[in-house]
Amino acid sequence: MADGSIGLWTVPLAVLGGAIRVSTPFLFVSLGECITERSGRINLGLEGTLVMGAMSAYGISYLTGSPWLGVLAAGITGALLGALHAGICSLPRVNDIAVGIALMLFGTGLAFYLGKPLIEPTAPRLPAIDFGWWSDIPQVRAALRVNVLFLIGVALAPILYWAFRTTRWGLLIRTAGESSDAARAMGHSVLLIRLRATMVGGFLAGIGGSFLSLFYPGSWNEGLSSGQGITAVALVIFARWDPLLCLWASLAFGGAAALGPALQSVGVTSGYHLFNAAPYILTLAIMIITCSPKRTLTGAPAELSITR
Amino acid sequence: MEFGRISRRHLLQGGAALTLGAAAGARPSFAAETTIGFIYVGSRDDYGYNQAHAQGAAALKKIPGLKVVEEEKVPETDAVEKTIESMINLDGATLLFPTSFGYYNPHMVKMANKFPKLHFEHCGGLWSDKDPKNAGSYFGYIDEAQYISGIVAGYTSKSGKLGFVAAKPIPQVLRNINAFALGARLANPKATTQVIFTGDWSMPVKEAEATNSLIDQGVDVLTCHVDGPKTMVENAARRGAMVCGYHVNQSPLAPKAYLTGAEWNWEALYPKFVKMIAAGESIPNFYRGGLKEEIVKTSPYGEAVSAEARKHADDVKAKFFSGDGYAIFKGGLVDNKGKTVIAAGTDRGQKDPELEKMDYLVEGVVGATS
């Protein structure tokens, strides 16, 4: 300890730090997708939204000097992509999964296309809140440097959980997701509900992207997402469309992402490729254990094409 | 269609270009327009490996009579063969620079055999007598610059712990890690260099996590060998650690934390190649060099580098520039498992082909190659 090292404690600390640092994009995308899927639509395009959000946040932060404007821009970009998805899906006989894949390509491509000049400049980043002030150990303080977006995400999960159950909007979304006929019978436009749900989902996913480029890893480049958006969409199904479970799943994924590098730093060097794949192996294992062929997934919106 | 005809004529212009290096007596100037093709594996604005090459290509664009065509993000599959053929067939390229290691075999070798009159220069490959004569491979001993970085890092580190974020345990990367670690030990014989492999060339989240893990272990100076060092540089600087850059000068990203860096100097080498060809000289098929040959360079020292460190680093740099050269990997070298990897008394100079097969980490490096 005298030399400033904390030895094996690095691993749990890195997992904790990783859970906080890496989980936020997963959290925002999965919560956003949770809203969309609860309304009966799946938007696989959130990978593109995430990347597009990251790029636009970085660009706006760089141009205006305000990272918060960047976050807002990312959200708006995401909402627009969500509107595009919902718009195309509202045409008859259009498959929402396919539209998602199309928008994944389109969003990613557009972000790369427009983002070329943004790789080199440094944009103002989002500030961090120091939650480790009580500790003298710099590693602990570093792990507990938290961005307010993370806190918003953590707060959003129980709020959504509550909103789905008790608010009028939550009920409307769930009705649209469970039975479009019922929603229609109540005099509501299913398409409009889904449009709004997809736009909100895109808004959140865009903000998740802004976290990537403006906080951690904290710059714009083309390898930034490496599939986090699509993984987060998978997390929603894994989390059974429950916002609270989305929160736990995102934290677990974030922590698992830190596992590979942390293990190497304490001398566990063999098989680092397999450790790096730990989040995926774990998810698959948990799904195999917890799913059942006898019943459909609890919590699955009945209108969702992927579970029908 | 009028439009089509104009474009077609334009397309054919390349074909009429002078064939580079075809005859020994070729004019030293470029009478007709000569087309040179550059192929990058990633984005050419990556602030790293590919950007360094693109800067070299940009230097060629300034030379009158040369036309440079570029293609980025070409995967190391038959796509690169088709890109090469397309540059030849449709653009009339006569000199090609496929700049990623994985392009060499089988792809570029196949194309060099198919177009024996054209010239291919590959970055990083290991040309051997079995390979076509119109192909060549060049590379820089960037470990010399990493060695200098190591010296500076060794002086600057307070904890004596240095960190290295690396992509994959391959010879070129291991050589950089070892050179950095050996340089650090010149400054501080007790210095250790801890390495973390991220598994691939561009994994920003993993690179950031590796950086954080290293700093959590007490590391206070870091460098890296990944395609885009920006993530490591920025995240390390944010946590108050010092950094040495790689590929290109990243000091604008963290002016206070940036000590020095190992940079490519392609903008010096590529015009040299072109002038050699234009003068009718042939480029050696196996072309290597370091600081002295101006293929690599070091970034200017940052403000945090002490006078002592500057002096020691400059002294060693002067040895690299001297006529006798300087061996980083000297006899009696022991790896981090205690095995002697270079027998006592046999210094391995920079051009020693054995070094291109490096599969060990030297004493003082914390980490493993598999």
Added chain:
Amino acid sequence: MTTEAADPVEAVGSIAPAADPGFLQRHGGAIEYILIPGAALAGALGAFGIFVAMFGKNPLDLYFYMYYGAFGTWFSWQNTLTRAAPLILTALCTALPAQLGMVIIGGEGALLIGALSATSAALVLQGMPPLIVQIAMVVAGVIGGGLWVMLSGALRQYRGVNETISSLLLVHIALAVLNHLVEGAMRDPASLNKPSTREIGAANMIGSIPGTDVHWGLVFGLIAAIAAYILIYHTVFGFAARVAGGNIRAAKIVGLNVSKLILTICFLAGGAAGLAGMVEVAAVQGRTNANLAAGYGFTGILVAFLARQNPLAIIPVAILLGGISASGGLLQRRLGLPDASVLVLQGIIFVFVLASDALYGRIGFLKGKS
């Protein structure tokens, strides 16, 4: 799933087959299948033209170079077909399970595992006659890839695990397994800076179709696509699969063995992608390494959806997308567009084609109101 079996609400007012002897009535469906995608493609190209025009490029140049780079010369055609070859096979990996209503997006994983299996087979059988080695490679590739996707099918059938997610997770796992083996147990020590398995040997390579530069993978793809079409539309098995895809409960009531259907279809789907992996090894790379993860599996998903999961329609769609990527290089070189323009264009085409699904049965003059 988008299928012709549209729900009754949508079918109202659309063509009623054989209700009227008019030509348009009889062939309206077929005409629609050409007219609507064609119009969607034209719309997408128009939108992309506007997009590049916003960046100061001439859309007419764009169209010319796209045509020229993809189909303008014999070389361009070969370039296009080479790129289309793996896409036909990986598209089948998504299109076959789609008949059962399953969304498999793990073709990339099956391709990698197929490549690994095929390479292993070749390395085990070193020294045997090439034909035997090649057949063993095909068998190993198909089985390897087939079992990999069958795993997703089995997990869905026996554990209720969503196949879309499991197949996606298995892509990441396959890549980790490949990297782990290629950099560890299966690594050829001589592969140095590109960790790879040992080479399968020049004699075992399957080479090109005579008279062309296009490798045999194209023929494999064509055969597989036609076989898949016959299987799905002209056999009892395929009929059963489509019944199950339309309504699982009905399938069970009529006594179909749904488990067997799912496992067989998933095996065949994965086998197609595994075969693509085998072809990449035996016709292009000559060994397995990380280069194989070039995204063919992911582009295959796009092809399958654009082809509306019809095995025969996959062929022209794969050629179209092969053409787009073939011309992508020319767009970079001639118009200075970034590589990402290909992604943007693919996204736009996809959006237009999907949106055009709404038009089927709604075009006035095809309804035959005479």
